[in-house]
Amino acid sequence: MSTMLLASFILSALLSYALVPAAKGLAKRANLFGVDVHKSWRPLVPKIGGVSIFIGVTSSALITSFLFSIFDNRVLAFITSTALAAIVGLWEDFRELNPVLKPALLAVAGLPIVLMGAYHPYPNLPFVGKRMLTVLYPILVPIAFTVVANAVNSMDVLNGSMAFTSIVAASAIFLISLIKGNILPAYLCTMLLGSLAVFAYYNRYPARLFPGNVGSLYVGASLISIAIIGSMEIALLIAILPQIMNEFHIIYSMRGFRSAKNLSDRPVFVENGMLFANPSKKAPLTLVRMLTSRCSLSEKDVVRMLVAISTVSATLALITEFLFIK
Amino acid sequence: MGSTPDVKDKLFTVFMITILLLIVWAMFLLVLYLMSVLVIPLSISPHEPLVISVYRIGAALLILAAWIVGWHRLATFWLHRVLKRGGGHDTSGRDDSPG
Numbered sequence: 001m002s003t004m005l006l007a008s009f010i011l012s013a014l015l016s017y018a019l020v021p022a023a024k025g026l027a028k029r030a031n032l033f034g035v036d037v038h039k040s041w042r043p044l045v046p047k048i049g050g051v052s053i054f055i056g057v058t059s060s061a062l063i064t065s066f067l068f069s070i071f072d073n074r075v076l077a078f079i080t081s082t083a084l085a086a087i088v089g090l091w092e093d094f095r096e097l098n099p100v101l102k103p104a105l106l107a108v109a110g111l112p113i114v115l116m117g118a119y120h121p122y123p124n125l126p127f128v129g130k131r132m133l134t135v136l137y138p139i140l141v142p143i144a145f146t147v148v149a150n151a152v153n154s155m156d157v158l159n160g161s162m163a164f165t166s167i168v169a170a171s172a173i174f175l176i177s178l179i180k181g182n183i184l185p186a187y188l189c190t191m192l193l194g195s196l197a198v199f200a201y202y203n204r205y206p207a208r209l210f211p212g213n214v215g216s217l218y219v220g221a222s223l224i225s226i227a228i229i230g231s232m233e234i235a236l237l238i239a240i241l242p243q244i245m246n247e248f249h250i251i252y253s254m255r256g257f258r259s260a261k262n263l264s265d266r267p268v269f270v271e272n273g274m275l276f277a278n279p280s281k282k283a284p285l286t287l288v289r290m291l292t293s294r295c296s297l298s299e300k301d302v303v304r305m306l307v308a309i310s311t312v313s314a315t316l317a318l319i320t321e322f323l324f325i326k
Numbered sequence: 327m328g329s330t331p332d333v334k335d336k337l338f339t340v341f342m343i344t345i346l347l348l349i350v351w352a353m354f355l356l357v358l359y360l361m362s363v364l365v366i367p368l369s370i371s372p373h374e375p376l377v378i379s380v381y382r383i384g385a386a387l388l389i390l391a392a393w394i395v396g397w398h399r400l401a402t403f404w405l406h407r408v409l410k411r412g413g414g415h416d417t418s419g420r421d422d423s424p425g
Contacts, residue, residue: 126355128362136366136383234358241350245397252398279409285402290343293408295335305340312344316351324355 001183005190008064012194016056020202023051024209032093034210038158038270038299045207048093049199050215054086056195077118078188078225084109085149085221089214099257103146109221110145114138119228126234126324144224151243152220154250157288159207161303163200165310166219167193169239172314173226176235176321185230192222205300239317242309246287253284268292275302350397357393361386
């Protein structure tokens with residue numbers, strides 16, 4: 001088992017590393033750049049770096065699942081669902097999607113998991129144990145896809161913030177799978193972790209590559225797919241509580257699904273490379289705004305704090321899984 | 327502009343958000359417990375009336391919505407108290423951030 005996990009981690013990392021120049025080249029050809037607004041010199045950064053994560057993990061999953069003879073409907077469902085989410089992300093990177101259409105399309109990305117039967121409709125709930133949700137569970141899968149993919153997407157605001165917080169969440173899910181002897185989700189996690197580790201190197205401060213919607217939606221879809229396949233839904237939701245809080249704070253503050261570009265009051269301002277919270281009551285509530293409310297902080301400091309909060313959340317996920325779930 | 331950050335300020339902020347996270351986590355466990363006891367039964371009869379199924383889904387959504395509104399209000403209250411104490415920032419000469 002350890003050979004398979006190690007091989008899939010290394011292969012996924014190597015493929016993503018090899019694909020980074022191609023992702024940069026594609027961004028240049030398609031003129032897909034994002035302005036890094038937190039730097040005083042406002043550099044233009046290629047913004048579809050997430051393509052390297054998407055193709056890296058997918059190729060690695062295809063190669064290693066055949067190599068180690070573990071290819072089945074669950075692996076196929078993982079590849080298909082996450083690929084659909086990546087396509088939705090890529091579409092948004094090229095042309096901004098309607099804020100209501102995007103969650104609907106992400107729900108569609110969850111359908112292969114349902115159609116290929118890659119789920120167990122008996123979630124293990126804290127304190128009470130397994131519950132039968134044969135009718136409700138298939139309805140909840142697409143909703144969970146939308147919530148989790150958007151939550152991870154909402155964390156992609158600073159250099160490395162999405163990549164590092166997702167590494168923490170994926171590590172928690174990996175540890176739970178490993179301790180429970182659940183090989184398939186652990187194997188899928190290692191590939192995601194390998195790719196994310198390489199990508200985080202390029203996305204860390206000062207970023208040379210942005211994940212784009214393709215990257216953040218793909219990572220979110222991968223996390224929820226792994227959790228559903230491995231019956232770790234509750235643990236994942238707790239591991240990504242900071243992302244979920246951030247997402248719902250934004251939706252609630254903006255009174256529904258609206259494009260952040262149309263906001264009159266930004267949550268955070270930047271001056272001389274320091275971030276500080278907008279004091280206006282009309283500004284949307286975000287985690288970064290909460291972190292910068294007491295004093296102005298550098299981008300690096302905010303990302304470190306987000307990782308610290310994600311680590312607390314990942315620990316709570318482990319506590320819940322092993323102490324409260326029968 | 328905001329005050330210069332020191333280690334104490336950073337640790338205090340992380341500590342406060344961790345407390346908020348712990349509250350949200352405890353509320354989530356409570357919500358799951360309430361849902362599994364009040365909404366989701368151990369076994370559903372194959373001949374369950376449609377009204378009961380609609381009630382289950384509606385009640386589950388209501389409990390989840392109450393959970394979200396609860397911690398959003400708590401976070402908003404905390405943020406506005408901190409911003410009020412800090413006296414606000416001078417926002418002249420600043421750039422917008424997506425954060």
